[in-house]
Amino acid sequence: MLAGCTALVLAATGTAQAAAPHRTALDRQVLAAHDGWGSATTGTSGGSAADPAHVYTVTTWDQFKAALADGGSAPKIVRVVGTIDADGPSCDSFAVPGYDFAAYLAAYSPQVWGRSTNLDNEPDDSPEGLRRASQAQQDAYVKAYVPANTTIVGVGKDAGFKGASLQIKAVDNVIVRNLSFESPLDCFPQWDPTDTADGNWNSEYDSAVIYGSTHVWMDHDTFTDGDHPDSTLPSYFGRIYEQHDGELDIVKGADYVTASWNVFEDHDKTILIGNSDSASTAAVDRGHLRVTFHHNLFSNLVERAPRVRFGQVDSYNNHFVAENGYGYSYGIGMESQLVAEHNAFTLPDGVGAGTILKKWKEAPLTADDNYVNGEPTDLIAVHNAQVPGEILRSGAGWTPTLRTGIDPARAVPRIVDCGAGAGRLR
Numbered sequence: 001m002l003a004g005c006t007a008l009v010l011a012a013t014g015t016a017q018a019a020a021p022h023r024t025a026l027d028r029q030v031l032a033a034h035d036g037w038g039s040a041t042t043g044t045s046g047g048s049a050a051d052p053a054h055v056y057t058v059t060t061w062d063q064f065k066a067a068l069a070d071g072g073s074a075p076k077i078v079r080v081v082g083t084i085d086a087d088g089p090s091c092d093s094f095a096v097p098g099y100d101f102a103a104y105l106a107a108y109s110p111q112v113w114g115r116s117t118n119l120d121n122e123p124d125d126s127p128e129g130l131r132r133a134s135q136a137q138q139d140a141y142v143k144a145y146v147p148a149n150t151t152i153v154g155v156g157k158d159a160g161f162k163g164a165s166l167q168i169k170a171v172d173n174v175i176v177r178n179l180s181f182e183s184p185l186d187c188f189p190q191w192d193p194t195d196t197a198d199g200n201w202n203s204e205y206d207s208a209v210i211y212g213s214t215h216v217w218m219d220h221d222t223f224t225d226g227d228h229p230d231s232t233l234p235s236y237f238g239r240i241y242e243q244h245d246g247e248l249d250i251v252k253g254a255d256y257v258t259a260s261w262n263v264f265e266d267h268d269k270t271i272l273i274g275n276s277d278s279a280s281t282a283a284v285d286r287g288h289l290r291v292t293f294h295h296n297l298f299s300n301l302v303e304r305a306p307r308v309r310f311g312q313v314d315s316y317n318n319h320f321v322a323e324n325g326y327g328y329s330y331g332i333g334m335e336s337q338l339v340a341e342h343n344a345f346t347l348p349d350g351v352g353a354g355t356i357l358k359k360w361k362e363a364p365l366t367a368d369d370n371y372v373n374g375e376p377t378d379l380i381a382v383h384n385a386q387v388p389g390e391i392l393r394s395g396a397g398w399t400p401t402l403r404t405g406i407d408p409a410r411a412v413p414r415i416v417d418c419g420a421g422a423g424r425l426r
Helices: 005-013 061-069 101-108 127-142 279-285 379-386 409-419
Strands: 055-058 076-085 143-145 150-162 165-169 172-177 180-182 190-192 200-202 208-211 214-219 222-224 248-251 255-260 263-269 271-273 291-294 297-303 312-316 319-321 330-332 337-341 344-346 357-359 370-372 375-377
Touching: 055 061, 061 076, 061 143, 101 127, 127 143, 127 190, 165 172, 319 409, 330 337, 344 409, 357 379, 370 409
Parallel strands: 055 076, 076 150, 143 165, 150 172, 150 180, 165 208, 172 214, 180 222, 208 248, 214 255, 222 263, 248 271, 255 291, 263 297, 291 312, 297 319, 312 337, 319 344, 330 357, 344 370
Antiparallel strands: 190 200, 370 375
16 A cells, blocks of 8 residues: 555545444444445445354355355355455366367358357357357356345455356345455357457456345455456457456346445456346336446546446546556446546546547436546536537436545545555455
């Protein structure tokens, strides 16, 4: 931590409890009142009420999954010690008999298969069918399902997961704090020749996904591609062999989520809120997907920080640091109601502030009091001037009220860089 950071963060955010002599233990802490959408209605307390029989300390992937499965939805606390490797088995160990990647490439090369038909209807004994079966075996291993009323917390400065996919699916009341997540590598990405004019490799396994769940608090976590950034991945058919999915996706009617003091770094498609424009998805998502992002560091990302459909998303006091390859930060999608205020952006030479916003669908947003490279900047105005073919309108149509305090946007880089991420809670 940078010199003076501890005092700065405490003074700026009012987190006086960090210095209190009798403060609540980390694994028993709950989301504070008015701290984002996760505090709405019943609030988020996770497993804070767990009895001693439902407090687990784990050091391996098998222990972690067993702890989650024990006791159903009774309040539980799972304390993670050290880095748990869910990426241990080799890709070959997940492959079903007969699967051969060279045969897959030969069967579906654009010269042989073309670009007009996807592979969804390929039979089970085809190279694509064998790929699907192999991916299903990896899927069963790398995913861990979190029950309701659970707190998962890292112990110390080096706790986390490598190659894991945390599934917070159709449950209520979950807390995940002080953990590092190194993105899983999909051993068996699917080739889709119809995805863009050039085709694409599509992968599975978000580091964490909130799917149809409510009251979730993600706090002081770090999400990264770690030892396997996209720059290390090969290319086939002229496209990168993409083995990463998202870092944190919030989909399928998920609601009341607060993501605070996290680091999202070194990734392409980072956070998706709402995963489709379709009518069936809209029926599930409309009126939900209420999410707050505050005091997060978004560093060296390409896009989706986040991309929003349908939801009322409040994003304030975040620091966005762009590097080479930057695409955009906020994606304005179907019926989104984004409020982006009091944020700071650090852009390199040659990257205009107009690229911070990306319009996918017509949806007004509020974007006030944001700073770019230390200067107050009207993000909507600079976008419309720089990208006149994608005019955005101002006015999200709602005003956030669930905020515990707002730091000056000019001070956000130092505050967030000092305080965000795993290993900074005790």
